[in-house]
Amino acid sequence: MTKEQLLRQLPAVDAVLKHRLVEDRLQQYPRSLVLEAIREVLGNYRQSILTGAANLSFSNEQLISDVVQTIEQKGHSSLCRVINATGVVLHTNLGRAVLSKRAQLAIVQAASGYCNLELNLTSGERGSRYSHVEGLLTRLTGAEAALVVNNNAAAVLLALSAVAKDREVIVSRGQLVEIGGSFRIPEVMAQSGAKLVEVGTTNKTYLADYERAITDQTGLLLKVHPSNYRVVGFTHETSLEELVKLGRAYNLPVMDDLGSGALLRLNAPGLSSEPTVSASVASGADIVTFSGDKLLGGPQSGLIVGKRCWIDRMKKHPLNRALRIDKLTLAALEATLREYLDPEGAQQNIPTLAMLTMPAMVIKERAEELAEQLKERLAGQAELKIITGNSQVGGGAMPLAELPTWLVRVKPIHLTSQAVAAALRGKKPAVLVRIQDDALLIDLRTVSDQEIPALIMALETSLNWGGRSE
Numbered sequence: 041m042t043k044e045q046l047l048r049q050l051p052a053v054d055a056v057l058k059h060r061l062v063e064d065r066l067q068q069y070p071r072s073l074v075l076e077a078i079r080e081v082l083g084n085y086r087q088s089i090l091t092g093a094a095n096l097s098f099s100n101e102q103l104i105s106d107v108v109q110t111i112e113q114k115g116h117s118s119l120c121r122v123i124n125a126t127g128v129v130l131h132t133n134l135g136r137a138v139l140s141k142r143a144q145l146a147i148v149q150a151a152s153g154y155c156n157l158e159l160n161l162t163s164g165e166r167g168s169r170y171s172h173v174e175g176l177l178t179r180l181t182g183a184e185a186a187l188v189v190n191n192n193a194a195a196v197l198l199a200l201s202a203v204a205k206d207r208e209v210i211v212s213r214g215q216l217v218e219i220g221g222s223f224r225i226p227e228v229m230a231q232s233g234a235k236l237v238e239v240g241t242t243n244k245t246y247l248a249d250y251e252r253a254i255t256d257q258t259g260l261l262l263k264v265h266p267s268n269y270r271v272v273g274f275t276h277e278t279s280l281e282e283l284v285k286l287g288r289a290y291n292l293p294v295m296d297d298l299g300s301g302a303l304l305r306l307n308a309p310g311l312s313s314e315p316t317v318s319a320s321v322a323s324g325a326d327i328v329t330f331s332g333d334k335l336l337g338g339p340q341s342g343l344i345v346g347k348r349c350w351i352d353r354m355k356k357h358p359l360n361r362a363l364r365i366d367k368l369t370l371a372a373l374e375a376t377l378r379e380y381l382d383p384e385g386a387q388q389n390i391p392t393l394a395m396l397t398m399p400a401m402v403i404k405e406r407a408e409e410l411a412e413q414l415k416e417r418l419a420g421q422a423e424l425k426i427i428t429g430n431s432q433v434g435g436g437a438m439p440l441a442e443l444p445t446w447l448v449r450v451k452p453i454h455l456t457s458q459a460v461a462a463a464l465r466g467k468k469p470a471v472l473v474r475i476q477d478d479a480l481l482i483d484l485r486t487v488s489d490q491e492i493p494a495l496i497m498a499l500e501t502s503l504n505w506g507g508r509s510e
């Protein structure tokens with residue numbers, strides 16, 4: 041067929057729209073989107089005919105199927121469910137903490153009607169959005185006062201701006217942290233208008249280094265938790281207690297950016313080294329900042345606890361309005377904090393804590409059961425094995441913690457692991473796995489029991505249909 045003949049064979053937009061499979065989609069997707077998809081596919085066909093080989097041909101079924109696929113690609117929501125089989129518990133790219141049942145419910149309730157966000161129901165007068173969590177935070181950490189903002193980066197920025205603008209802030213060279221995604225202490229400092237004064241060396245900073253740097257321009261002593269790295273070997277860090285003593289002697293506030301900030305000491309080997317918020321408050325820190333969606337296991341938020349005079353200053357600072365937390369986050373945060381009133385319940389009900397403390401033996405049993413279920417379904421397509429390995433905390437917390445785990449190793453026979461992994465990412469829900477030595481590794485620490493049937497289905501279809509989506 042000549043190019044002209046082929047072009048003449050292309051159906052009109054209206055004709056495609058009337059096809060049963062396309063017309064059906066109008067019930068689910070807006071007309072404008074369906075039309076856009078049809079025009080796009082027709083345009084692509086026209087382009088390939090014009091640029092392609094002369095003997096090119098196409099079928100009407102093929103064209104309709106491409107249109108339907110394009111409609112569905114354009115129509116489904118971009119943010120979608122992912123099954124995290126990587127074993128990285130706080131995976132920043134996958135949304136960090138998974139919320140507890142109560143926190144999920146709290147979001148739905150706050151979202152589906154009006155709420156007393158800034159209204160005191162007893163007096164009928166204007167209230168504060170922070171009042172819903174301030175009491176919980178002071179009770180759980182022992183601090184005098186508390187404030188919450190959008191994330192910990194915002195918390196640090198607000199604290200520095202409100203406490204140390206135009207003044208010098210002394211930090212150890214060993215603590216000039218970069219957290220993934222452009223949070224760097226020197227840059228946040230510059231943004232806040234405070235002046236960074238670095239002291240000590242990468243591996244050793246003594247109390248005397250801080251003391252020597254104090255001038256009449258000094259406004260704050262800052263300690264930053266090296267969340268995502270460790271300096272090991274020939275090292276010395278000045279303790280928070282020492283810094284607090286120094287701060288008192290010179291009448292300077294001391295701030296501790298804990299990063300992750302655990303509210304409890306976790307009941308699992310290797311996890312007890314993370315400093316807790318209450319320990320930091322008890323050491324006398326004036327301001328302590330930490331994330332809501334790292335080890336705390338709540339929604340994205342930045343928590344600030346400490347002495348009332350400093351927290352009040354931050355509450356009144358104009359930046360606070362720009363960084364303020366919304367009602368859905370607040371609802372989830374309150375529900376998550378309430379879980380901590382019963383520390384044992386918290387370890388079971390907060391998914392982050394439950395996953396981190398899941399015993400390796402439990403993971404082994406679940407892995408064996410999964411392998412058993414996969415055996416027949418993947419026969420001839422993949423070799424299955426259970427092996428030992430480590431899960432990770434993730435989220436820039438406890439980089440050296442090794443969480444012993446058991447992995448289901450799936451080695452494809454006919455396909456590359458990369459191709460299968462790509463097919464798994466295309467599923468609904470998408471599935472993320474680890475790849476090592478051309479095999480897929482599945483860590484059930486981060487997969488819930490309810491997700492297992494979808495995981496099995498995704499593996500089966502990805503391996504059996506040559507990695508193509510069905």
Ligand SMILES: *Cc1c(COP(=O)(O)O)cnc(C)c1O
Nearest residue numbers: 191192193219267298299300331
């Ligand atoms: C993670 C982290 C931050 C940033 O917290 P976000 O909640 O991700 O904004 C700041 N400081 C430290 C030490 C951290 O670990």
